[in-house]
Amino acid sequence: MAKWALPDDNGLKDVLDAMLRLDVSSAEVVRAIEQYANEREFERELKRYYEGIVDDSWDYWHEGNI
Numbered sequence: 001m002a003k004w005a006l007p008d009d010n011g012l013k014d015v016l017d018a019m020l021r022l023d024v025s026s027a028e029v030v031r032a033i034e035q036y037a038n039e040r041e042f043e044r045e046l047k048r049y050y051e052g053i054v055d056d057s058w059d060y061w062h063e064g065n066i
Contacts, residue, residue, distance in 0.1 A: 019029060 015029065
């Protein structure tokens with residue numbers, strides 16, 4: 001196996017195949033991975049912050065019975 005060849009079992013071949021199929025640069029892939037990681041961490045922080053909090057008051061937009 002050549003030094004630069006990628007084994008099929010590590011997922012990198014899938015990434016490279018997708019990059020070629022979708023015509024995406026490596027810089028765009030890195031930016032997308034970073035954005036996804038940031039969003040995932042943000043969602044985790046929200047979940048930790050709001051864990052156990054049930055706030056039903058946000059939907060009280062009408063006074064009285066409907």
